[in-house]
Amino acid sequence: MNYQIQRLRSEMRRRGLDVFVAFQDTRYFTGTTAGKALIVPLSGEPVLLCSRLEQDQAKKGRVKDVRAYSGWKAPLRPGERVHFRDAWMIIADCVRDFGAHSVGYDRASKSLIRKIRNVRHASYSEMPELVPEARSVKSPEELKLARRSAEIVSKGMKRASELIEAGRTEIEIAAEAEYVMRKAGSEGVSFPSIVASGANSALPHAFATFKKLRSHELVVVDIGAVYEGYSSDMTRTFAIEPTKAQSRLLEAVKKAQAAGIARVKDGVPAREVDFAARNFVSRAGYSKFFSHGTGHGVGIEIHEPPSLWPESKDVLKANMVITVEPGAYVPKVGGARWEDMVLVKRGGREMLTYL
Ligand SMILES: [Mn+2]
Known part of the structure; x- marks a missing residue:
């Protein structure tokens, strides 16, 4: 059976x-x-x-x-x-x-x-x-599909990264990333692609619009593929000639993500990963602007257990696939989010997405 x-x-x-x-x-x-x-x-x-x-x-x-x-x-x-x-x-x-x-x-x-x-x-x-x-705990066969889905989204993100420059529209970047993922075997997108630049980047659930990218803007790209039913999810934030405030925000979010990921292993309460990332964002002065959880399980659905947020009762187990995605959204500066898919292992973790 x-x-x-x-x-x-x-x-x-x-x-x-x-x-x-x-x-x-x-x-x-x-x-x-x-x-x-x-x-x-x-x-x-x-x-x-x-x-x-x-x-x-x-x-x-x-x-x-x-x-x-x-x-x-x-x-x-x-x-x-x-x-x-x-x-x-x-x-x-x-x-x-x-x-x-x-x-x-x-x-x-x-x-x-x-x-x-x-x-x-x-x-x-x-x-x-x-x-x-x-x-929430995946079988070896499911992990193959999750890995493949993560590879596909990584390819889409690579394509997006090549296109970040002033003058291009958000829609164009979303379409190119989706095209690359589709050709790599994606059944479709796991959610509507987000390419959010400038003021749009401060909206965690923005879509992609005809707005053109400009200098001194942050650009949040959050995309996902589906491979044989298994969703993937990845976010990068790019900066075009960033201001000091933008660079500072982006660095804080990246380091917060690394701090969260460093806590991931079998047996760790999910809220501890959230705490590690959130603590870092707070110490950098952005606690008011980190308005969502640090991550979630991903599989057949884009959001599934466990959930990584301050009140989560979930405990990480080996062979769960989760995202770690702290963010901060600061009016007039912009938004930044950094997200990878991580496989929980006994004694550690493995990154599934990469750029
Ligand atoms: Mn996500």
């Missing part, structure tokens, strides 16, 4: 669940984007439910028991098996066949769960955090 299902089952045991239904996040378990729901019992084969048009794709994934459904009686290809029923009826059948009393699921509409409950009585509990938590 695959690693992902094993991790889910240990979480299910801990919470006393007989069955877990993943509606949102089937790709993590199946390795395919096809699928409406994955029904996982504590033992035995999981069932992947998909619409009829997705079934060939669904069968290429890791789950053997693929059940296709169709809401209307369409003519079938030779040898094709389709359940002419609604998806929720098939889920209810599975809950019955697995003899489940306690069913967990990630997220679904109340009306969908009500329909299932009406034909198959059991306790149904929404547990949106269960899968993201199970996902």
